[in-house]
Amino acid sequence: MKGKAEQQESERQQDGEPFPAQPTHSSLAAVGSDELLGFMVESIQDYAIFAIDPHGRVMSWNSGAERIFGYSQAEIMGESGDVIFTPEDRAAGEPEKERATAQQEGRALDERWHLRKDGSRFWASGINSPLRDEAGNLRGFVKVARDNTERKIAETEHQKLVAVVEHSPDLIGFASLEGQPLYMNEAGLKLLGLDSVEHLQSTQITDYFFPEEHARIENEILPEMFQAGRWSGEISFRHFKTGQAIPVIWDVFTIRDRETGEPINLATVSRDISSRKQAEAERESSLIREQEARREAEAANRAKDEFLATLSHELRTPLNAILGWSRLLASGHLSATEAEAALKTIDRNAQAQAQLIEDILDVSRIVSGKLRLESRPVDLASVIEAAVDTARPAAEAKQIRLRRVVEASAITVLGDANRLQQVVWNLLSNAIKFTPQGGQVQVQLEREDAQAQIIVTDTGQGISAEFLPHVFDRFRQANSTSTRTHGGLGLGLAIVRHLVELHGGRALVDSPGLGKGSTFTVKLPLAVINQPANAPVDGPERRSNKREKPGFFCPPALADLQVLIVDDEADSRDLLVSVLAQCGAKVQAVSSVAEAMQAVEQSPPDMIVSDIGMPNEDGYSFISKLRALPPERGGRTPAVALTAYARVEDRMRVLGAGFQMHVPKPVEPAELVAVLASLAAWRGKNP
Secondary structure (H helix, E strand, C coil), X not given: CCCHHHHHHHHHHHCCCCCCCCCCCXXXXXXXXXXXXXHHHHHCCCEEEEEECCCCEEEEECHHHHHHHCCCHHHHCCCEHHHHECHHHHHCCHHHHHHHHHHHHCCEEEEEEEECCCCCXXXXXXXXXXXXXXXXXXXXXXXXXXXXXXXXXXXXXXXXXXXXXXXXXXXXXXXXXXXXXXXXXXHHHHHHCCCCHHXXXXXXXXXXXXXXXXXXXXXXXXXXXXXXXXXXXXXXEECCCCCCEEXXXXXXXXXXXXXXXXXXXXXXXXXXXXXXXXXXXXXXXXXXXXXHHHXXXXXXXXXXXXXXXXXXXXXXXXXXXXXXXXXXXXXXXXXXXXXXXXXXXXXXXXXXXXXXXXXXXXXXXXXXXXXXXXXXXXXXXXXXXXXXXHHHHHHHHCCCEEEEEECCCCCEEEECHHHHHHHXXXXXXXXXXXXXXXXXXXXXXXXXXXXXXXXXXXXXXXXXXXXXXXXXXXXXXXXXXXXCCCCCCCCHHHXXXXXXXXXXXXXXXXXXXCCCCEEEEEEEEECCCCCCCCCCCECHHXXXXXXXXXXCCCCHHHCCCEEEEECCCHHHHHHHHHHHHHCCCEEEEXXXXXXXXXXXXXXXXXXXXXXXXXXXXXXXXXXXXXXXCCHHHCCCCCEEEEEXXXXXXXXXXXXXXXXXXXXXXXXXXHHHHHHHHHHHHHHHXXX
16 A cells, blocks of 8 residues: 555646655755745746646746747646747657657757747757656656847858858958968968968968068058058969969958957958959950051051052153153254263163063062072072172262172072072162262172071161161162152062072171161072082073073982872872972872871871862871971971962961971972972981
């Protein structure tokens, strides 16, 4: 049978009394008197304190719980305490799990969203503890909870801010007021070449800038930032590993205490503007190029207009003399002496007009790519002698001393004797024209390594530094005004340059300045000639006889030379094979770039002749692939380009692509042979 005390206790439990009559140290009564404890619990407003029985029904509910959850004590007593959990937590059994944890472990910590009576949610932090009697029997649970929604929102916002900072592509960092870096995001560390936050914290703020910026930062930027609270502008960071300058928008500001308003830290958000700066530089460069192109176009247009005006003047001037003296002769009123002088004047002006027309035709041939050479071994000494003899009367008329300095040994090149004489004569005529009376003009022939040099110097008016780069341009004259003292179309030196380049050489000019004379230099590759000592060498005086001889001269340098021909046109291939075979070359002909690369891979040739315009892959593609090969597999094989494109820019593109020479179509056999012989000689000097 039960004792009286046990029977009374059982009756009280059946009546729903929440606590034992004789509470133990783990009961609420152990704290002190029930009345005092109840008053204390009821007075706490910031915490919800309530008790539930083992089945989750509410047994007590303080005013803090009423305020936080919205249920009055009368509404909630005896009801399930699970109503404060969200529907999803109830569905997941979270209330039961919490009570089970508290029962097994002595307490259960609670951090979750809860539900108010009005359906609104709030974040609460709480602890759930079991209530036991003296015998250790579970009597229920007591839960203490607090509304921490503001803290939760602040933490969430902080996490968002941290995520933004960590994932921002911009540099974001913090430092002490003394300039000691404290933190920098990953983008900033990467931008500056820093390995870690530890590396960062071993630096000072001035370490991020170049020494020349330190004074500006310390004396201007930071004082302004502390005064205004912020500074923003363009500056360059220094990369810690490479030392490279990194242009940025540096936005630096103070972080202030919310209560006192005093600055407590420095912060920066800096954006890398390297791409923007590069784009700006490219736009600026593009603008400069556009402006330069416009200036060049305008200059070319002016040069054209000036040339047309000059052409009209230069053609009309001799025509005026010819017509005037012709009419006087026709009148029959001139004496014999006057008639002789008139005929000489007519002859001189007719020759001058013929020369003007010839220059114009030469330029037309140059522009259209139709200027051809009749190449043979040429003795340059005889070329210079003929040119000097032609120019001497003009020099004597101005009392100019014309000197010729030639090496004793023969200097021979492969070329067109008459065109080479035209080169020398043009240079001499130009020098005589711009040299004052009593001056001196000298032409010198010498050998320099594997080149012949023709040097024409004068004591004339010289060339300004501004005009020097344009001396060889067509239609360009230092003085193109109507008051100029020297006639001419400004074509002679342009013709010189083109003829020299057709011979595989270069034309150069130098002048110390106005009034100090000029020096023109022509460099031509020497010919490698293996022939009998008594074999004739071409000169300008024998050109008419040579024209009557069929065929063309085959330099011995082509004998046994292995040449690869690349051309998609069968007729063109056959012609090239026939020409080179006659000169003893060993020729292989293919019709495509693919076949050419296969031939080179199998056996690199000594020389390559390739067409430019071909289907599928053109000559530019071929030379690009060829030059990508190592030297031992043919990557440095000399190559000649054949093309119907004969403009100056076409020639420059061909040479820039990797070809050594440019031969315009239609191909002149003698010219092609001369070019290959020159390249063979060059190849021998540059294995």
